Amino acid sequence: MPYLGSEETVKELKRALSNPNVQSDRLRYRNVILRVIRFMTQGLDMAPLFMEMVKASATVDIVQKKLVYLFMCSYATLKPDLALLAINTLLKDCADPNPMVRGLALRNMCNLRMPGISEYIQQPILSGLRDKASYVRRAAVLGCAKMQNLQPDAEIDGAVVNELYGLLRDQDPVVMVNCLRALEEILKKEGGVVINKPIAHHLLNRMKDLDVWGQSEVLTFLLRYRPRCHSELFDILNLLDSFLGSSHSCVVAATTRLFLSLGSALPAVQSGALERARGPLLAACNAQSRELRFVALCHVQQVLRSLPGHFGAHYKKFFCSYSEPNYIKFRKMEILVELVNDENVGTVLEELRGYCTDVSPELAQAAIFAIGRVGQTYSEKCLSILTGLLELKQEQITSAVVQTFRDLVWLCPQCSESVCASIAGCEEHIQDSEGKQALVWLLGVHGEQIPGSPYVLEEFIDALKTEQSPAVKLELLTATVRLFLSRPAETQDMLGRLLTFCIEEECDMSVRDRALFCYRLLQCGVEEARRVLGGPKSDPSLGVIAGRPEEPINSWAGDFNTLAPVYSREDWAALTATTGGSPSLIPLVTGGAAQADLGSAEEAEAAGSAAAAAAPSPPGPSEELCLVSGPPLSPELFERRWLALEPSRRVSLDWPGGDCLPETLQAALQLVNIQALALSRPHARPWKAYLYAHSLGTVVLAELLRDTDAGGLQVTVKQDPEREEALSSFLTVLKTVMQTLLNSRASLSSHN
């Protein structure tokens, strides 16, 4: 065991390393060093051997040198004084006639991390930059970046930067790419390496000489370049077109991203690029390597956000194979649901049904929920499949089906009849609390259509003592009271028992509270209880919000080929929101600067608006409304700006009746890319809401104010910088949203 008795091992190795007999025998010496490295890998502290190892670096054996350098780089921070002893050997090696030795020494010297090293490495790096062997130049160029990394506060050396810009014209392609990488790191504070016209054209011409990694990175650097005119833009597109057919999916993805960014103002270019990338993307979805397949699927999902029909004809490519890992199957199912249309719905549902009986319960449930999502449009076909699944009488499947039923009934009221007919008998096969909640809810809301509903609820009430989940109990209370209102004769007795139990014996506070509430509500009279509990039984308008609208390509083009599509949206938001510095390599220059550098919100803001301003506005006289989701504003920043700006316009909107729920309003606004920063509680007077949106290179800030119940809604809009079209388009959008909300509310209340 290496973790035990490390002191013994160290002592023994020390003895061996300083034994002159061992030192004279090259093979034995190397073997001892090998053992040291092996222990180091296993996590043992080998720092006490530093002195002996430094001595071992003076050798002609290149492999031994490499091993000792590896050791020194790992422990130099712990033993800076001893590491200085090794510098001499390294400096000598830097002048060795063999380019391989020179490069090796230079690279490792730069890897040493300790105070004071920079004064020793400066000179070797500078001479390395002019070395005749490109192997040494490669190491020297990256050495510049490492040096900067050692002293992040040191001033940037202009001479080195110039030298590096000069080396962009180096013969060796790797030296060129390394220069870009080094400059990017050195100039991080100033926004990274500058890609101007000559550099961009030079890079474009060298693309063919590069290896895959170089191509992929240069394509990312080129995102920063904006062609001056259309003909230049199309020249670039033509030049890079062949890379869309590269055999490496990372180059394909990087090229696609560049095309999307170049064409951010030209929708035709963007759709053309996606059209060309479809074949390679599909090929990557069937790649041999499952990881690459996974990444490709993530990107397909991203494309589908804007172009739902893009892969419609190829839906069979997304059928799962039995041996694929679950993470691929989940993605494929999500894609299949998106691709459903009138022609393929039968085949896709048949396929999804096959997955419902999968060995993995998670996958089976996901398949059932997927069918439920298809059911929002094709309810009849899905209902027959789901009803069929109930006959399998399996716990997990039944539970998932009932949950799907609940959601379907809420979104598509026309389903309720057949759902009610089929859920009889389900209660025997549901064990988990999620499924129970769904079933109890259905029984409560649609109890009058289900003949046996009181008796099923009674079973639940009888088993109350053994029920663990408070959520089920809460649901049960509401459902029983609801059912009591529609079928009092059968329910009265058990309602009494339920309330007694929950008030007298229950220890969960929220359940007890709910029971007391129900009790007092019933005391107020049946009519009152009906008024409170008799809410809508379904809300089809929610389906409109749940079904995502097509997003503009620019909203995700900047994220293409980064980690954003690979992580789920929530993960990604959590990852970027709190980091302070976004992990993005390159601040985006497209309108959809959603993940631009968040170093500080202000910076991002500036970058976002500058970027949007740089992107020419879409052509056409109609001036389409194009609010885009820009970088988020922090409340402080909003406040500062709000106070600084003059109101551009004040409008009042009609708004009769009460307030709508903040969630609904926020969700509705989000759909059209208006962000709600803060909202008052409903029924508060004055009621206020603060909103903002990005559009046509400006930021629009708005305040909604409602003083009295009678008056309309006062809208105050401020803008930075002034832009008339953006302002009017913002107001049009806002008005439409409010009108839609009003209408949906009116239709609901008339429904009741």
Add this chain to the structure above:
Amino acid sequence: MIGGLFIYNHKGEVLISRVYRDDIGRNAVDAFRVNVIHARQQVRSPVTNIARTSFFHVKRSNIWLAAVTKQNVNAAMVFEFLYKMCDVMTAYFGKISEENIKNNFVLIYELLDEILDFGYPQNSETGALKTFITQQGIKSQTKEEQSQITSQVTGQIGWRREGIKYRRNELFLDVLESVNLLMSPQGQVLSAHVSGRVVMKSYLSGMPECKFGMNDKIVIDKQGKGTADETSKSGKQSIAIDDCTFHQCVRLSKFDSERSISFIPPDGEYELMRYRTTKDIILPFRVIPLVREVGRTKLEVKVVIKSNFKPSLLAQKIEVRIPTPLNTSGVQVICMKGKAKYKASENAIVWKIKRMAGMKESQISAEIELLPTNDKKKWARPPISMNFEVPFAPSGLKVRYLKVFEPKLNYSDHDVIKWVRYIGRSGIYETRC
């Protein structure tokens, strides 16, 4: 850029760890072990985010390779890099296994040192790497070798060094295809595609210019315009390639304009081209399953396989896997050809046939006894899968010519010895039952 690279065995012990950037601490090694390798549930995603650090992993047999980064990188690039890394290691010491990694760990550290610097990929072509990393340690290099390194790393053509000489100029061309099929129980093809690779081993002197031709539909149709009768002859045999991608040595501009594939080949083995076809695929085998449930404790399975290619060709290494329910208590198998065995640990009947000629048919029947269970769960019936190897290309691809021109040295196309071989293997070849 990549912050660090770790290799673990299946127990989660670190075999290799190399850190390139300061933002990756030693605890990253443990974080991956605890959260992914030792995690109870299945792997959720090949990309894992632990404390704002992204871990990309691939698994080869029971070895885990993980790349770690804190930056927002291109996921596809990192995975391609890991695969390249695996290829390089395989080229050096064969199969990636715990034993091989332990035995070659010095070599791996050397490779990691050359391939990545400061987390940036530097040089990943096996051919070029072999000049830097030789497995004999001490090498007092000759002048010639030194100049070779210099020219190697300054040369315009990164994939080939100058001054290569062979006594015999030889070329080996392998068309390797994997055919994938998903078939419904009724014999309807749900999806089928062939993904193929053209792999070349070239041992040619100098800087030769090669030209490769195949029965690509677009080329043949183009040529067919001139001579009408040729189209009628070869038109049937041409194939439509859905998409194809090439090694970086191929001149893509020429391919786009003339659809001709010309290149200066790297030395040794490399992958010239990768392609995919979905139309007119020759499915080498058809599987016809018949499953009958006799009562609750017995299952009768009959599977017929039919070979569908020229009778003169022989398929090899045929293996049919017939899954059985979990509560199987006993199996009786009768097959006309080959050997069949019930493997309880894999819940499957494995039927192996060494060789089978084209246009033949073979069948297996099995009676499966089931333990009565009170589990009402219906058996999910996984698909019947198949493995095989056939000596032709299921996509129908044919190599028409491969010409070699070397203007400076005096050997001509006729002097080069060329070998062409077609191998069709099964990818995921499943029939539902």
